[in-house]
Amino acid sequence: MTSRPTDRAGRRQWAGLAVLALPTLLISMDVTVLYLAVPQLSADLGPSSTELLWIMDVYGFLIAGALVPMGVAGDLFGRRRLLLLGAVLFGVASVLAAYADSATTLIAARALLGIAGATLMPSTLSLVRVMFPDPAQRGVAVAVVMTSFSVGTTIGPLLGGLLLEFFWWGSVFLMGVPVMLLLLVLGPLLLPEYRDPAGGRVDPLSAGLSVAAMIGVVYAVKEAAAHGPNGTALLVGSLGLVLGTLFVRRQLTLAHPLLDLSLLRNRVINTSLLTYLLGMFAMGGTQVFIALYLQEVLGLSPLLAGVWMVPASLGTVAGSLMAPVLARRWRPATVITGGMVLASAGFVLLALTGVDDLPTLIVGYLLVALGLSPMITLCTDLVISTAPSRRAGAASALSESGGELGVALGVAVLGSLGTAVYRSRIDGELPEGLPAKATESVRDTLGGAGRIAADLPGDLADALLTAARGALTLGLNLTSATAAAVALATAVWAGVRLRHVPSTPTTAPGRAEGDGKGGGKGETSDTALADRD
Structure with a gap:
């Protein structure tokens, strides 16, 4: 059965998709470059290990907490309008973060960035739901949006590393300003406006x-x-x-x-959401230690560290682009489970990485990226495709909340675990004769040993660096081992729960909601949605 021509997106929709990719690109760049900037901002602002974790993940927690209300706000007041408002707020917050003069100020700026990011993501995916009613085209469109996230993780390390070579750490935040200006110019020209006429209130x-x-x-x-x-x-x-x-x-x-809990009664939606959350939990908990390992253990410059992160970023791009193709041949459960098993193998390699073992780290990180990216794309598509179009904003907000919450929880839980392991190891390995102030700084600040060692005599500095490198590597090993167990358990669970979902059809009947001509495959009634197991 073939789709009617009116169901299929044209040139304007595909051009609009390129515009929608901009905020996703920016958000991923913002996360990646911050990992590389940790050593420099630690040296400049001197945050404690707890403050550093807040700097890293307050952004994700504010996004996760605000995504659902912002998704509802987009449905009520206009998804394009909210997207453009978020672009302005994100640009302002980026400037504030770039010129923060203390850890507290940077945490506050990152929180504001999180609120701004929460206005961008649900509008992006919910507009995709409206612009691409045909399931096959929508699968490709979702893959493009997810791929833009991957491209951001590829560009971010290179551009961020280059900036960090010549400028201060705050320069990495200023990359968001021109991207948001471009969105403000092109958005009104190429993106449709959409509201839920039956919506309630925030x-x-x-x-x-x-x-x-x-x-x-x-x-x-x-x-x-x-x-x-x-x-x-x-x-x-x-x-x-x-x-x-x-x-x-x-x-x-x-x-x-604010949160339509009836959406969570649907088996496809709740399984996809939890799978997405757990996958990003595993990834978020290891990324901080990967960036620290490259710079603090191997002693690479920010630019070289960024270069060595590119293979994993390219793996994410490849996995995202292949997801819709694989989903036409095999059921989503098969693709997601296979990918999560591959990611688990990658985490195992990271858990086995030694103090001077770049090849194992790179291969492990690549396998993680290749395995997780199809899951991200397919779970996102399952959520926004299963929900009715009029609740696409709330559904896409739920999807993005799951991902952001997973990353933030990963940084908080696994990052805290890695920090505790680092402290436990460093306490027993610090050389005698180390000044008390230096001992306290090394113990309390991840990535601060190199700065402190620069002011110490040669033998004492070498002993300190050896201890810190061993402690950071052990932190990476244990967080990765935990992530491997989480990924493997998630693979089995998702495979069982989603086994009934068929592969994606190449075409489907029905018309886009809002054109006055009926609904398509995704137009599940509220009653049917609530009744599904």
Whole structure:
């Protein structure tokens, strides 16, 4: 059966897709270059290990907490309008981050970047849902958006490494300004506007509860990792769980909830979301240590570290582009499971990486990228394709929330685990005669040993660097081993839960919602969606 011509996207839609790829490209570049900038900003701002983890992942947590309300806001007030508003806010926040003069200021700027990023991503994917009603074309369009994320991870290390060679660490944030200006110029020309005419309203209390609950739980994890289980961690963590419970209860009673929990009753949607979250959890927990390993253990410059991250980035591009092709030949469950098993093998190689073992690191990182990228593309497409078009904003927000929350949790949980391992190892390996202030700095700051060793006598500096390199490598090994177990378990679970989903058809009947001519394959009724297991 073939699609009607009116179902299929034309030149304007494909040109608009190129515009939609811009915010995705930027967000991935912003994350990647920050990993490379860690040693320089650590030397300049002197953040503690806990502050450094907040710098790394407050962005992801604010995105995850704000994506759902922003997705709803886009459905109500206009997805293109919200996208352009987010571009302005992202540009302003990028400048504030670039010129931050303290760790606290940088954390605040990164939080603002997270809120801005939350306005970009749900609008991007929900507009894809509207612009590409044909399932085959939509699968390709989603792959293009996900590939733009991969391209950003490829360009980011190279461009960021080049900037860090000649400029201060804040220059990496300024890359976002011209990209956002281009989006502001081209967006009104090529992108359609879309609202949900039957939409309700954004509930500020629900939005506040979701963000507060997430921050509370994450703070407790970080506090426990930094200082051990204590009363503060228990109190704040418990408060976060209580607020999360209140958030869920409120959604069940509101006429127009911020988070439509009926979407989560669908087996395809909830399985895809959790698979996406767990995959990004595994990846997020190891990326920080990979960047630190390249620079602090192997002693590479930011530019060379960026060059050695390119193979994995190219693997992500290849995996994303191949996903829709593979999904036409095999069921999504087969492709996702196979990819996650491959990623697990990559994590195992990272867990076996030695102190001076670049080849093992590069091959392991490449396998992780090749394995995770098809899962990301297919899970995203399954979520936005299964939900009705009028709830595409909420569905795409859920999808992006899962990914961002996974990365942020990975940095928080696995990053805290790696930090604890680093501290435990470094405490027993520090050379005698090291000044007390230097001992405290090395123990409390990941990636600070090189800066401290530069001011020490030769033998003492060598001993310090040897201890720090061994501790960082062990942190990478244990976080990667944990990630391997998570990826393998997720592969089995997703394979079982999604085994009934058929391969993607090359064409499908139906018309785009909004043209007044009926619905397509993705137009599942609310009742049917709620009733599915």
